[in-house]
Amino acid sequence: MxxxxxxxxxxxxxxxxxxxxxxxxxxxxxxxxxxxxxxxxxxxxxxxxxxxxxxxxxxxxxxxxxxxxxxxxxxxxxxxxxxxxxxxxxxxxxxxxxxxxxxxxxxxxxxxxxxxxxxxxxxxxxxxxxxxxxxxxxxxxxxxxxxxxxxxxxxxxxxxxxxxxxxxxxxxxxxxxxxxxxxxGIPGLSAYEDFCRSWHSVLEKTRLLLEGTEPDSALRRRVCIYILRQFYMCDWNVDDFYSTFEARRGEAMGKLGFAQPARGTSAGLPAEDFGLL
Ligand code: SF4
Ligand code: SF4
Structure with a gap:
């Protein structure tokens, strides 16, 4: 916070x-x-x-x-x-x-x-x-x-x-x-610290994307729900958290328009076009 x-x-x-x-x-x-x-x-x-x-x-x-x-x-x-x-x-x-x-x-x-x-x-x-x-x-x-x-x-x-x-x-x-x-007391602390940086960057960039939008705007709601689905409501029954998180982060960055999307996926889209709801 x-x-x-x-x-x-x-x-x-x-x-x-x-x-x-x-x-x-x-x-x-x-x-x-x-x-x-x-x-x-x-x-x-x-x-x-x-x-x-x-x-x-x-x-x-x-x-x-x-x-x-x-x-x-x-x-x-x-x-x-x-x-x-x-x-x-x-x-x-x-x-x-x-x-x-x-x-x-x-x-x-x-x-x-x-x-x-x-x-x-x-x-x-x-x-x-x-x-x-x-x-x-x-x-x-x-x-x-x-x-x-x-x-x-x-x-x-x-x-x-x-x-x-x-x-x-x-x-x-x-x-x-x-x-x-x-x-x-965290095993593999440097990997955890890398994750902290990556997650911080997701939050920071998402806030940047939403800067200036109304608190109750449809765009803000869609992007927030996308973040929840992409990083929390997903299936976390995986062996390697960090690599799975990084893959999801890369996908999200492409989707939000902050990075080149992975080959075969759609380009960064205006968030209104997510079709998430
Ligand atoms: S999760 Fe455990 S350490 Fe954290 S606030 Fe709750 S009781 Fe306290
Ligand atoms: S002693 Fe431990 S439980 Fe009590 S306030 Fe400090 S950190 Fe929290």
Whole structure:
């Protein structure tokens, strides 16, 4: 999610790479789950959905029934973890959700049908649907990338990023230093980082394409639905996520008119001609 604050305002001012040491150790967060309770808006990328599909055996459409929802995030329709009422914990006088001013609950689903307002209980204590009664993440091994990062974040410039340490997020003082790479614990980190750059570029270019269009325009809706179908609602039952993602990205870039289309496919089309609805 794009943020309006400067890196200096939200971080310790340093830019980190995967091999840098950062003071981020929170003693395994033991006894604390503050950031899973009305914490940051957890926007899911295609890899997050692939992992949820794979480990939970549930399709994107099934997840949309209970644990994820669609929101408008910086002008695009994207899936986020859907907060649910906190039934097992005391109400936490909580931190304000990060980025709460730049997202809005979507009034339609990916098929363009209206969604009910169920789940929007802003006066209630809310938690992530995957927070277990024991206060631990029930999907820890395949939790979304944003959760892996936290309280780290990414700062983007010219299509590339550095890690930053967000200083106003974690409620516990970090006591130990560790390598960013170790904190993330992601196997094949450089391939993952390449994926992050590629996905960021898809979002950036799509936003560029839609610049100046009305929030409720038919063009914006068609392009957003195309992105959802191309990267989330597709069959993610594949062995190699990264190569499949790259193939889908190349196809999307051709379709949106940003790249030469693959041989045998149609040239970049005005989005009105997608015929997607
Ligand atoms: S997925 Fe896990 S780590 Fe992420 S917010 Fe939910 S409970 Fe917390
Ligand atoms: S607020 Fe800090 S210590 Fe608490 S769960 Fe989040 S990262 Fe861990």
């Amino acid at each position: 794009l943020r309006e604050e400067t890196v200096e305002e939200i971080s310790d001012g340093r830019l980190y790479t995967a091999n840098d040491m950062v003071r981020v150790g929170t003693n395994d967060c033991s006894g604390c789950s503050d950031c899973c309770r009305m914490g940051p808006v957890i926007v899911l990328d295609p890899l997050d959905v692939f992992e949820l599909n794979r480990f939970l055996g549930r399709s994107f459409e099934e997840l949309l029934n209970d644990t994820i929802e669609l929101k408008v995030i910086d002008g695009l329709i994207l899936p986020v973890l859907k907060l649910v009422k906190d039934s097992s914990h005391e109400k936490t006088p909580s931190k304000v959700p990060q980025g709460s001013g730049s997202s809005e609950t979507l009034s339609c689903n990916a098929q363009g049908n209206p969604l009910s307002a169920a789940g929007d209980t802003s006066d209630e204590a809310m938690v992530c649907p995957y927070l277990g009664d024991d206060g631990r993440c029930s999907i820890h091994d395949f939790r979304p990338g944003i959760c892996r990062l936290y309280p780290l974040g990414r700062s983007w410039e010219n299509g590339d990023f550095h890690y930053i340490l967000q200083v106003n997020e974690c409620t516990r003082p970090a006591v130990t230093k560790m390598k960013v790479r170790k904190w993330l």
